[in-house]
Amino acid sequence: MTYVIAQPCVDVQDRACLIECPVDCIYQGNRTLYINPSECVDCRACEPVCPVEAIFYVEDVPQQWAHYTTINAEYFQTPSAQQDEPYVRDGDHRLIARLPPQTSRKKDIAAFSIRKEEAADADLWFPS
Ligand code: SF4
Numbered sequence: 124m125t126y127v128i129a130q131p132c133v134d135v136q137d138r139a140c141l142i143e144c145p146v147d148c149i150y151q152g153n154r155t156l157y158i159n160p161s162e163c164v165d166c167r168a169c170e171p172v173c174p175v176e177a178i179f180y181v182e183d184v185p186q187q188w189a190h191y192t193t194i195n196a197e198y199f200q201t202p203s204a205q206q207d208e209p210y211v212r213d214g215d216h217r218l219i220a221r222l223p224p225q226t227s228r229k230k231d232i233a234a235f236s237i238r239k240e241e242a243a244d245a246d247l248w249f250p251s
């Protein structure tokens with residue numbers, strides 16, 4: 124079993140999950156990150172730190188992103204000689220490489236980071 128990174132990570136890549144993973148099984152592409160299913164130890168450390176809720180246990184991946192289980196797995200596979208197209212193109216799985224820019228999500232993350240900074244300042248002035 125494994126955890127899976129789905130569509131909300133595309134063009135966000137704040138790398139919070141990468142820092143948390145104790146076995147370094149999360150790898151960065153050009154536009155998203157990928158979990159290697161043969162290295163993931165199901166510890167769940169990555170899932171709660173993702174600001175856009177892009178990480179799911181494999182059995183809980185929402186239906187609309189079910190193909191991301193395959194995308195994460197294929198990113199680490201060597202294509203067979205019979206295949207027309209390799210899995211990885213321009214540093215990403217070919218289906219990720221074809222996605223249009225997800226720029227609105229980047230703005231969401233910027234706002235999220237600012238809110239976190241404001242919260243840290245508030246803690247400084249009003250210690251609990
Ligand atoms: S569940 Fe644990 S081992 Fe698997 S990717 Fe997340 S942090 Fe890494």
Ligand code: SF4
Binds near residue numbers: 135141156172
């Ligand atoms: S924490 Fe979430 S958004 Fe950030 S890199 Fe990991 S999966 Fe992508």
